[in-house]
Structures are given as C-alpha cells and as structure tokens.
Amino acid sequence: MIWLLVAHFTAAALAPALVRKWGRQAFFALALVPASAAIWALPRAPGVIAGEPELFFLPWAPNYQLALAFRMDALSLVMLLLAAGIGALILLYCARYFSDDEPGLGRFAGVLTGFAGAMIGLVLANDLIQLYLYWELTTVFSYLLIGHYPERRDNRRAAAMAINVTTMGGLTMLVGLVILGESAGTYLISGILAEPPSGTAVTVALVLILVGALSKSAIFPFSLWLPAAMQAPTPVSAYLHAAAMVKAGVYLIARLTPAFGDIPAWQYTAVILGTATMIGSGWRALRQHDLKLLLAHGTVSQLGFLTAIFGIGTRDAALAGLAMLCAHALFKAPLFLVVGIIDHSTGTRDLRELSGLRKKMPVVFWTSVVALMSMAGLPPMAGFAAKEAAFGAFEHADTLLATLALAGVVVGTLFTVGYSLRFLWGAFFDKENTSPTPLLHPPGPLFVAPAIVLAALSLLGGFGASLADPVFASYADTVPGAGHDPAHLALWHGFSLPLLLTALCLAGGLLLFRWRVMVAWLGARFALPEAGNVYRRIVYYLSSFATQVTGLTQRGSLPLYLGTILVSLLVVSTAPIVWGRLWTLDVPPVRWIDTPPQLIPAAIIIIAALWTLIVRGRLFAVVLVGMTGYGTATLFALHGAPDLALTQFLVETVSLVVFVLVLRRLPPQFSTPVLRSRRLVNLAIGIGSGILVAVMAYLTLAGRQAESISEGFPAAAEEAGGSNIVSVLLVDVRSWDTMGEISVLAAVAAGVASLLFVRRRTRLPHTHIETGRIVARLPQPPSNGESEWSPLPLTYVGDIITPRVAHKPLWLPGVLTLAQERRSIIFEVVARLMFPVIILISVFLLLTGHSHVGGGFAGGIVAGLGLMVRYLAGGRHELYLSLRLPPGLLIGLGLSITTGTALAGAIFGTEIFAGGAFDLHLPFLEPIHLTSALAFDFGVYVLVIGLIQDILYSLGAGIDEQAEKDSRTGKAPEYESEEVTA
Template identity: 50%
Template sequence: MLALVVAHLVLAGLLPLVSARSRPAAFAVAALPPSVALLWAFSQTGPALGGGVTESVAWAPALGLTLSFRLDALALVMIILVSGVGAVILVHSIGYFDRDSPQATRSAALLLAFAGAMLGLVLADDLLTLYVFWELTSIASFLLVGQGGERRAERRAAVQALLVTVFGGLAMLLGFVLLGQAAGTYRISEILADPPRGGLVPVALVLVLLGAFTKSAQLPFHPWLPAAMVAPTPVSAYLHAASMVKAGVYLVARLSPGFADLAVWWAPVVVVGLGTMLVGGWRALGETDLKKVLAFGTVSQLGFLMVLLGAGDRTAALAGAAMLLAHALFKAPLFLTVGTIDHATGTRDLRKLSGLRTALPGTAVAAALAAASMAGLPPLLGFIGKEAAFEAFVDEGGARGYLVAFGLLAGSMLTAAYSARFLWGAFATKPGVEATVVHHRPGALLTGPIWLCAVAGLVLGGAYVLVDLLVMPYAAAYPDEHGYHLALWHGFNIPLLFSALAIGGGLLLHRARATVDALSHHSPVDAQRGYRSTVDGVSRLALVVTGRLQAGSLPVYLGVILVTFILLPGVAAVVAGQWPADQPVYDALVQVPLALVVVVAALALTRSHRRFTAVLLVGVIGYGVGGLFIIDGAPDLALAQFLVETLSMVAFVFVLRRLPAHFTERRPTWLTRLPRLLIAAVGGITVAGIAVVLSAARVGPAVASGEFVRLAPEGAGANNVVSAIIVDFRALDTVGEIGVLFIAAAGVSSLVLATRYDTRRKRESGREQVSSGQSGPDHEREVLG
C-alpha cells in the first residue's frame, strides 16, 4: 500500500518531464497509477471484505510512530472513487486541455499527487498518518484551485479553501491527539475495537467533527466549495465532486461505528448535515452558472451523506456507503458535462444556452442519465441509496427518526429540482434565446468518460446485489435490527412514497423557477459575507496588536515576552507542577555570598545613572553566575560564561565611546515604574519556580542523556559529554548556528562599512546627497544622521 502511494507521488514529480514533450501524454501517464491502484484493490476484494488487509511501516520506532494502512470495505469504496473515477477524469483531461495550455503541465502533476495523497488518506489506519495525507490534499487543492495565480478570483478562492480546511485540520489534529491519548493508541482499528469514554473524549470528538465539517463544506464553512469553481472543470470534477470533499464524510464514516452512540457525535452531524443539505439545495436553485448549480448541489449532497454516515444506524450506514459510490458516479459526469459544454460553446451561463439537446444529443442523454440518478429515479443507483435512507429513519421512528426523514424528504425535493434545473439550463430550447453555436465538436475523449460514469450508475443500479455485498461489511459494524438489504423493489411502502414525493415536489419547484429564483437571492444570512468579515476582522486585530506591540521600544518587547512567559508556561507550572518536598535552600555555603552579590548588583543596576557603571554591574552579575556554575560542577559552562561576559564588556566599552556618559531619558515616575517592577519581579520568580519544578519532575536519568553518556567515549572519543554533544552529536546544528552568526556579522559589517564609505564620500565631495547601493537620497540622509 505504501508503495502505491509513493509511486503516485514520485511519478507526479517526474510528470513535468513528460509534459515538456507532450501534454496529452502527461495526462495519459498520470492515469496509470490510479488504474493500477484500482486493479490492486479489486484483487484484494476477498480479504478486504473479510478481516481487512493491513500493513505497517515503522519510521520512528523509539517514538512509537508508524505508517499504518488498512484496506477494508469502506476503504475499497473510497478507492473506487479516488482511483477509478480519478483515472476516468484524467483521461477526460486529455481532450479538455489544449496542447499549448499553460494549466496542463501543473494540473497533470498536481492531480496525480492529489490522487496519491487521497489514496494514503483512505488507506490510513493511524490517526497521525491520516492527518499527514489530510493536509497534503489541502495543499494540492490550494495549488490546483489557484493555478498560476494570474487571476484575482483564483487567488482568493485558493486562499479561502486553504484557510478554512487548514483551520479545521489543526483543530482535528488536536482532537486526534486527545483521542489517541485517551485510547492509549493512535491505530484507528484498535480505537474502534475499544472506544474510549469519558474525560476529554467529548472535546476530542467535537474537534474531529470540526475538521470533517470544514473539509466537506458543511455549514457554516461551505462557501469555499462554490468559490473553488474557478478551477478548471476536471479539477472541480475530481476534487470537489468525486474525491477531496468526501474526506470529511469518510472520516465521519470511519469513526462513527465507535462513537455514534454518543449524542456529542451524532447530534452535531445530523443537525449540521440536514442544514447543509437544505441550504445547499436552496442556493443551487438560484444559480445561473452551471458549475455553481452543481457546486451548491454538491454541498447539499455532502450534508445528506453526513447524516447517513453519522447517525449510527445500520440501514443508514448501508445507504450512506451506497450513496458515496452513487454520488461520484453521477456528480463527476455532470461536472465533465459542464466542461464539455464550456469547451464546445465558450459559456456555462444557462441563460445563454439553448438548443444543445439537438446540437449535442449524446452528451445530453448521458447527462440526463446522471441527473436522473442524482434526483433518485429508478432503476439507477441513486434511487436505491435514497430509498434506503428513507427506510432507515422511517423504521427508526420516534422524534429523531421522523424529523430526519422529513428533513431528507425536503432536501431530496430540492435535489430533484436542481437536477431538473441543470438539464433545462444546459440542453433545453428556451423561448427568446438564440440557438447556441457549437464551435468545437466534442470528441470521444470528452464524451467517453461522461458515458462511462453515467452508465456505471445504471449498471450498478441493476446489479444492486454486488453493491450490497460491497458495502454490507461496513454496515455490519452496527446492530442488525431490520435485516435490510439494498434492492430495487421493496414493495409499496412509505420510503417509496417519499421517493415519489421527492420527484414530484422537485418538478413542481422547477416549474415555479421564476418565483424560486427571486426568493433564493433574499437570505438574511450569508456565510460568504461572514467569512470575509472574519478575515477582515482578524486582519484589523493583527494591525492593532502589531501597532501596540511593535512600538520600536526595547522595554515594551521585553515586557511582552515576560508577560507571555508568565501567562503560558508560568500558569501551567503552577497548575500542573509539583513543588519538591525536600528542596534545600542551598547546597554549598559559598553559594550564599555569590547569590547575594548577583542580587545586589541587579538591584544597583536599576538605580544606575551612568552607562559605564551599568555595564560594570551587568558584568558583575555575569561573573557571579559563572561562579555558581563552578560550584555546581560545570567549569566548561563557567568558562564560556566568563568569555562571553568579557567580550561583551569590551564591546560595550567600544560602543560607550560614542554615547553620552549618562542616561539621557527622562526618569520615570513611580506610576510608570510600578508595572515594570511587577513584571520583572513576577517574571524572575516564575523563572526560578519553573526551574525548581522541572528539575524536581525528573525521577531518573533521561533515555537520551544515557545514550549520550554511553556513546561519548566510544563514538566521539570525549570524556566531556557536553563537548561531545556540541561538536559531534549536534555537529550540524552547531555549524548552522555558526553560519547564522556569520551571516549576521557579515550583514552588520556591510552596513557599517557602507555608512563609513558614504561618510567619506560626503566629506570629500562636500555635497549633502550621496549614492550607495539602491537607496534613495532620503534614506541616505537618514543613514548619515
């Protein structure tokens, strides 16, 4: 499994070499790894539907970090989406992108890299492994939506998608850590086998759901998905219909068998999912861009999937897994249809399209087949999944069951309505609108993938037994109360009535589209406006905080650092730390006079009026601390301290030659001095207290320290462990630190020498304005004082 994921990523890095010779060939090559992954998954169907296929690779055994993968029924369904539908979309891209398209090169490589990241995500059996691939998909989505960044809409949409999904991902990471610590393991299969309860588990689950909601465009985070429609249509079809947006749904589906019995899990999922389904469906009825219609439809369908896979019911889980497959098989071809129409006519505006039913009859039939599955018409797979969804909550009964059932019915009416709106807008002959001219007749590479996915939805609807066998092992994680199985016909019952009402109600809504269009644009709540207000508010807050803190004052900077230290690690040490019961006041009597010298010098420093006196007192403090190091048995550290203090004093003396002898600032009053005194005193006490608490927390030698002691004589030929660490064990770190110091010294020297050069030229020429480097005259005058 790891080899398949790595193959995707490695080949993605090599694809630009192929694109340099032939861009169509790059998409053809990119379709190979997903195809191989799909074939491999099908070859493992038997074990996957049984106990599952597992694989682990330890990459940091001492820390217990492993790359763990598992192929089971749910992962197999997702691989059909990620690899199967992904390969079809990559083939479609060969005909979609022009041979000289600047988007083709980057899109081929990024789509393949995204496919590899999604494959790793759905196979991950470890929370941390899942998180790594989760964020890789966010990065790939950012690059694919933003493309080259030439257009402002692309940049804004890419940044919005990244901010929302990464914000949720970070919250989810914290939830993973809390959940893994509560369970004692980060292996997902082990967590589900014995789910933890109590403690911080509810907090962990809420944080995990937050990540799932942002990734799958749930309320109120959904606006990023319609905004991302600025991406090329194949990108939208793959990321925002078939694959990436289902990552959050997949996460809910993966964890629900262990936590769906908790109200803190199912209640947010059901409420947010129903709200998302209704809002997304309603917004789709007011859009005029065919991609936006499908985008808000995708938001609605994702809410539908959330409800099914998070409710904690066996029949609902069965319906959800079937709808996962059905959604990819009808939404991907519909997006590809929009790309084909745009490629052929140059527009996606349904108000300008007319008569394409006769101009593009093959595409129209395939799109109608896919839209019928989305609306829930038999004998397509979408109908089977929706009827199972109605069955789950009608059979459940009670307040929750009937509320969810009627909510799904209302959402399904909206689904049927925007399905009809899509077909009408794309292919109908509209009165008063001229027939749309087809400039480029779509070839087999554009229409073939549409037909393949649409026909697959029809075939699987008839072969519902195969779908039932595929998804039943996942649903079997829940108690079997009704013995329900997927089928085309369950007799005349309430779920069948709900299906008929959904279709009929949707057609009536579409017939009243003029009124619905007007109403859909009048909403008191706008999530996109809320996102912009949030971003603007954070920017204004950042400006205010930066203006207050970055004041150009060293005392302010030191005060902020000390206050932050007091509030964060200081409070944590007080709350969680433990003061040692046998803490001595001193270990050796000579420590007392040295400590008094340091304290007296520090107090005298605050009262000093002369700069030279202040420098000497700082030196006394440093030498006193060095003396304490000697007493504590660290002569090497004391020597370093003495050298630093001596060099610092020499540097200060050179600087003091150019400064006034006395401090020239106005002496502060007690009112302004008191906050400084309090911050300094509390900060010093906090540092001392944390040092005592942390030193007392160690009950035995650290593992790393023991290894350093053992390896120093043999590996480094040194008896001084500190020296061995600095010179040998952390040699690269030390070289890096030296490099940073060298760069800083070179920069300071350059500035000093440049100023001296400018001063000399000014004296020689007698002119006020001089020229050096690339600075202007005003900056030169500022440098020269």
C-alpha cells in the same frame, strides 16, 4: 501501503519537470500513479471484504504513541478506489482540458497529484494524528488548486475563504482528536473502535471532531466556501469538490459511527444540520444560472444528505450511506466534467446563453442524461438503489429524529429532481429567444471519455447493486444493532414506502421545473443572505477588531515586549513558589563555586553585563554582550562541558559578526537617552528575572524526587556506538528533538531572507560591479594591448562571473571588485591561508563528533565561519563565488539527508531513526567505526552551512547591495528607527 504515498508524492515532485518536457501530455504519465493504487487495491478486495484488513504499522515516536499506521478495511477500500480511480480519470481529462501554454501547468499537475496522495493517506490512516496531518495536507493542496489563477481576485478570495473555514474546523477537530486519543489510551483508530471510551470528555471530543468534519464537507453553517470554490478549474471541482476532499468529512463521520453513532450529541448534530443543509442548498440550486454553481449547491445538498444518513447511526443507514457516497461520486464527477466540456467548447456555462447543444454534442448529452438520472434517484441507476436504501433506513430507524429527517430528505430529494431537470434543460435544449450556441472547440474523444466512463459506472452500479452489497455490508456490519433482518442493497425491493416517496419526489420535481419562473420569483423574494457576503462581513469585523487590539498591544517597542514577557514570567512563576512554600524543601546547600578559576569568567560576565547598560556606542555594546557569551562558554569549559563550550564559542562568534553586519545600517550611538525611571524599572525587571531563573533552576535540580534520566546516558552512548554522550544524545537518543530544531533553523533562514528580499534576490551584473563610492571594474586589457595583467576572460556560471588570470583561477577574485581603501592585504593573505584549514577543521569535527568533541552542528558553524572570512576579505561577490550552491538548496538538502536517515532506519531497521553501526576496514589503516548517526550529522552540517550562507546573503551581501544603490543615487543612508524609551 506506504509505497502508494511515496509514489504519489514522488510523482508530484517530478510533475513540473514532466510538464516542461512533454507539455499537457505529462498528465497521461501522472494518471498511471493513482491508477496503480486502484490496481493494487483490487486483488486485495476479497480478503478485505471477508474481514481481513490490510495492515501496516511502523513506530514513529513510540514514547508519544505516534506511528505510521495504515489499515485498509471495507470503508477504506471503497474510499481508496474512489480517490484513486476518479483521480486517474481526472488527470486524463486534464490532458485535454488544458493547453500546453497554460500558465503554471507544471505546478498545477504536481499539486493535483500530491492531493491524490494526501487523500489516499487520509482514508488509509489508522492513527488519529496521522489522519489529521493528511487532513491538513488536503486543505493546503485545495487552497493551491482553487487559487490556480492568482492574478484573479475571485480566485484569491475563494482560496482564502476555503482555507480559513476548513483550517478553523481542522484545528477544532485536532483538539477533539487529542481528547479522544487520551481518553481511549491509544491513538490507533482501530483500537478506539474496538474499545470505545465513554464519558463527558468523549462527548465533547466528538462534538469538536464533528465541527471539523462538517466544515470539511461544507455542511451548514460552513456551506459558504464550496460554492465560492467553483472559481477553480473544472478538474479541481470534479475531483476535490465532488469525489474526494468534500467526502473527507463524511468519511470521518462514517469511520467513527460504529463506535459513537448512538451518542445523542453526535446523532442530533449530524442529522439536523445535514437535513437542513440538504434542503437549503437544494433550494439555492434551483435558482442558479451558472451550471457549475448549480452543481456546487447541489453537491452541498447531497453532502447534507450523506451526513444525515450516517448520523442516524444504524446498520442499515451505514449501508445506505456508503452506497450513496459511491453513487454521488459516480454521478457528480461526470457532471462537473460535462460542464468543463461545455465551457471549453462554447466559451460559456450560463444556461441563459446555451441553446441547441443536444444535437451538436449528442454523446455529451446522453452522458449527462445518465448521470442526472442517477442524481435524481431514478431507476435503473446507482443513485436510485442508494436512495431507496436510505429511505428504508430512515423508515426502519423508528425514532422521532429519523422520521423528521425522512420528511426533510424527501423535500431535499424533490429539490434534487428539480435542479437535475434544470441542468439538463439549461445545458442542452433549445430555448426561445436564444440563438443556437456555436461550438468554438468541438470536444475530442479523449476529452469526453472520462465522463463517459464514470456515467457508465453509475449505470452499471444500479444493475449490479446486489453484487456490491457484500462490499458495503462488510462495513455496515461493524455498526452495532444490526438486527435479525438487515437490509440489503438491490435495484428492486418491490412496492414499498421508499418507492412511493420516490414517485412523490419525481412528481414534485417535475412541478418545480414546470413552475420554474415562479420558483425563481419566490427564491428572489424570500432569498436568504448570500454566504459570501456573510463571510466578508465576518472577516471585516474580525479585521477591525484585530486592528484595534494590535494598536493597543503592538507599540513597536522591543523593550516593552521583552519587559511584558519577563514580568509575566515573574508573576506566573513566582506564584507557585510562594504558594507551595518551596523554600521549605529539604535541599542541599548552594554550592557557589567548584574551582577558583571560575571566578574570573564570572566576574567578566557581570562587569560586561553591567557595562552594557550604560554604554552609548552600539559597537561597544555588541562587544560587551559578546564578552558575556564568551565568558559563559569559558564557564562551560571549566565546568567540564567541552561540547557546550565549543558550541557557545562558535555561536557567539557568528552572532558577533552578524551584529556587526547589521550595525552598518544603524546609527553608531544610541540616539534616544533612556529616562532614569525607565532605566530603574528595566534594571528591576532584569535582576528579578535573573534571580527567579537561578532559584527555579536550583530548586528543580536540588529538589529532584525521581531518578535522573542522565543515569542512563552512558549505557545509551555505548549502545549507539559512541563515546561522546552529548553527541549521542542529540543524534541518537533525542534525534526527533534535533530534527525539530534544525527545522526551526530552516524556518529562521527563510524568515530572515523574506524580511530583506521582498521579491527575490538580485543577481550580479555581467559587465561591471559597483561597490562603495567608486565603480570597480574587473581589469581588462587596454586598447593598445599593454597591461600588467594578462587577458582576463570571464567564466559565466548563471549570473556569477569568475575572473581568470593567465588561465589560472584567482584566489579571492571578489577583491578585484572592491575599492582600494576597502581592501586589506594582510586579511586577504590570512583568509587565503586559513580557509582550507577552517574547512578541514569543520570536517574533522563532523567526523569525530560521535566519539569526541564536535558534531555536525559545530562543524557546520566552523565551515560557515570560513565563508564569513572570505566574505569579509573579498566582499559580497567573493561570497557568491566561494560557494556556488544557493543557500536554499543547501538547507533543503540538509533536511532531505536527515529525513532520509530517519526513513532508512524504518526501511532497514525496526523503526524510524533506528540506528546502525559498522566498522570499515581499509588497507594499511585501522578499522574506521561508522554509524548511521554520521549521515544524520552530515545533514545537520549541510543545513547549518546553508543557514549561515543565507544569513550572509541577507544581512551581509543584501546590505552591501543596498548601500551601493544608495551610493550610486547619492542617497544618504537611512538608519532604521528604534524606540528605546518605551
């Protein structure tokens, strides 16, 4: 099953390239991916229906009970076939809906294909946290698809509304999922369903989960986002908002119903809100003039119907709910596709402007008739069989809640018949005072085919209802309390109460359509507040509140922020020390020093730190701060921690260079003196924080009660095939932690770049390069042909220029762009000699890190220092020429390598990050011991190089370029403002 997801996400990544090559025809190839998922599931259906689910389990982080767990039972099978089958048809529809020159078509194709993969992952997930990850993926993909036209204000608003509402619900649901998983002692959904926990905490968890489900399926009070989302292209509405994403909430309710369907808080919330949604949105649909909005409100109404059915919590309700879920997808998706065809062919979807299409588009008309009959619940459609089963489930539940819900869904179904007739009349029939609508682009057969297929399946689903009964019953039988006479799905059950209610709904719907003018007047007279207006007012008040809070708390003063954090640390951390009288613990005496040489770096650190408080020059302050870092590294080395010492030395060096680069845009002196009182307060906070951290560290280590995990480090290093415990700890034992840390590094690089490059990085000009106070042009042969320089052709690589002299590449060619007073021949020679050595050292640290001091992180920093040397010697153009690969590519490549190493452990081993080792035998050489950790370390190595390169681009070359622009315009440098007194 994992390969289904890999195929979808791979296709999503390739989609932009396919669209660039083949245009809209690429959708035909992309449709094969979800189609293959449906084809994969069909042969496995008999076993799944018989009660033998397909399983896949791969440990992810066993200590945290996290795993890649997939399970396909009857419910997942049905949802998979809907998501994959309808997804394939929607992609085929896109091949004719869009034109080849559609803006952003490649991105759209990739996101839509990725959404299909996320939806399949969601319905197959057998782990609560994994389900949440796919849940949020569908939210993000939906946001991108709704906002496909970012230049349109309505699209941006609709996308923001959708992601705000569903993300709020998703975060609430996450809390519930964690509580449920902890209460059950497992996060496996199958385990929770087999032995459901109970108690108040579980009830709270279920209500929180229900909030997420209701927000995803647009159930009141979260209904506002779905009608607004109709700004999205029609294929998005047909797939996400009819057949896939909005079904996710209903699916989650259906998934948990077998275990928790009898809990009152679950039942009453789902049934009451579902019924209210069905009635309210059905009434709104009766007054819509936009065909797409009519279907949107109808979709919300039907989602309320589904929620109410599953909320009853009985076996018959589960059977009817799953049947209705399928029927809804099969009739609502083709209706959205029909709206897209009408809009594409006529240029409008306003039913007041449409007239006479029944004769001009007969195939589309009859396709709509079939789908609308199913939506209205008329025989012999699938919608009729499912609705009859739902009415019967409410009847047989024999509770007051079910009886009231039955009355509500009858009213909602009556509205459904009414807006179904309104759709058919408004879209296709002749109207008085409306001229026949011309066809601007008659639809082709491939454009109409997906809608025909779905409508035909809706018809066949009615006739074959009894054949589909075992599929739905396989899920329904998991709900407790099936009884001795369980219901069965069939097209005809004889004359009964459900049939009588169907006739009543049909008659009432006809009357509503007949009196549509009066209905419109009543709707306008007693209209409820528009959901969009309510949302905008909520956002306005939240923004105003946030502005007030920000004004009170965010003063722009870094000392204030840091002081607040440290004071909070002092208060929160000192309280338990005093309250618990931790100083009374029986701990060994403090060992102040191990060896006399430690006194020297300790004294340097103290003196440098105190000196920093009184110095006025920024550069001197930076040097003093660097001395504290180098002193700390020396202490690490003297204390027997060479890995920590090396890393601290390297990081401190990089930090020092970055500080110096930034100082170029700051005044040389601290301009505002610090008040004496403020200085004393800062001193007290700093000393107090330092003492607190020292005391906490000592009490934590000295008062240890359990055995230290470090006792097992030597054995872990031996098992991993390495002798450097620190490196083994980082890339083997705690590889997940390292993975998270390098992800943070990637985010930091993106953040630094985004702060400086608001739009995009500018590229080098082709003809000349301006630096400092003069224009430094690359040497060119004079007009008379005499020059001490040989002809200097330029090699173009994108916008990067590589000068060549005498057909040989120059070393440090970027120095040719610098003004003479900015060049240092000595430094250039040193850079030329040292750069290859630095790179060799970095590679050595990378290769030997598993057994000696070093590793990918240290090696990457050393290589980054090599780039710094070339930049400092040759300027920003030398930086561009020293490494042609962009930093974003390196960072992404590093993350890909580390991720690939993790997945390789799952493919060739037993779990993610499973390690391996082997000896490489080469002629005339001793065996070389290699481990899988080397590949992981190499990914870290590449990412760190990309990080430093990105920082140099941002804080080095970016500031250089800004200074050059200021020099050209004669503008004085604008120093960044700061607040020191706060």
